[in-house]
Amino acid sequence: MEVFDAIRSRRSIRKYKDKQVAWDNIVTIMQAGKYAPSAGNLQNWKFIVVKNDETRKAIAKACLQQEWMEVAPVFIVVVAEPEKAERYYGSRGARLYTIQGCSAAIENMLLTAHSLGLGTCWIGAFDEDEIWRVLGLPEEKSVQAVITIGYADENPEPPPKYRIEHMMFFEKWWGRLEFPKTHLGWWSAGNKRIVDEGKKLAKKVHKKVKEHVKKKLSKK
Template identity: 45%
Template sequence: MKEEVPTVLEAIRTRRSIRKYLDLPLEFEKVGRVLDAGRLAPSAGNLQDWKFVLVVQPEKRLQIAEACLQQYWVATAPVLIIVCSEPKKSERYYGKRGEDLYSTLNAGAAVENMLLAAHGQGLGACWVSAFDDAMLRRAISVPDNAKPLAVITLGYPDEKPVAPLKFELHNIVFFERYGNRVKDVAELFGDYSKYVSEAIATTKKWAENVLQKMKKVK
């Protein structure tokens, strides 16, 4: 399946968490690009303290879905990528902070890279972090020195989720010190921020219309 490649900012804006997949095989070239995007993620001290476990066998995917607190839709994705960290690697260089924080942040950067690489190739993906640690470890034989942090589902999407509501920039951006807001952030940052604000307003209007229709049905 050939898809238009979106720009980076467009990919960030239009990416969605996909939980329904078409019953189609994935080209391994595309899977390889997704994994390579994870490999190229930034990490503290360039330690790259991550490992990616690729799972395609249906029985194994089912085991992982069960480990993900019985989220059986996970098994419907033709490919799963389990992102693991090696916390002790960061601990050797950065102490407790490296073990508890940096290794997790590093893995998170790799996950986001992979989600965007998937979307950029017309694939759907979802970041799953709700799982039973012991069950997931057993399913893919994770050693004691590694820690599973995320399951990424991957496949061709069979749904087009509506954009979720997001806070506007003026709700989350401070200047020079925490809590110091600028009233019109959209004007300050120019057209891109205006586009974001308009998109949020449109989504809110859509949500209000849906709620009104639901009330009428009742």
């Protein structure tokens, strides 16, 4: 599967089949997370694989009672080590760089799982203290996400997305080009054609209005 195809077709899955995930696939997913970029290449994260039924139930309960999670046969809990980033980059490292690195690792894992034919969901709503307790985490560690993994038992429709020209500026905030799509790839010609046709139509309407007004005035 091509990278962009994986990005575009990945979905958040909340219904899973009663089918186990091969350990080789789980390791491959975590390997993908390992290769994510991180500030100073600190790689200040740990991945906790959870397969035990009771532990998964406890984590699902800690995730604000999201009981659907229990059906997924595997969880990967992403735990940050902010103290490592703080040692080199101060509070910005702990509060920002750590989150950025873990997020990159999580997305790598989601896309790799999808390429292996597996479904995932990135869970960010949880009682962190409760997950600390369930997993026996040291106090200085920070839970960043719980990823559910399994074989999808649903095929969600693509969610609506904004058009790219509504999400970008050039050079500065609110920076625009007259015809942004002429700079944005294969759809540029079509967009310019629509604009040109609109201008022609506006000229025709303007001409007809002028002629109509002229006739009205000549009759008086």
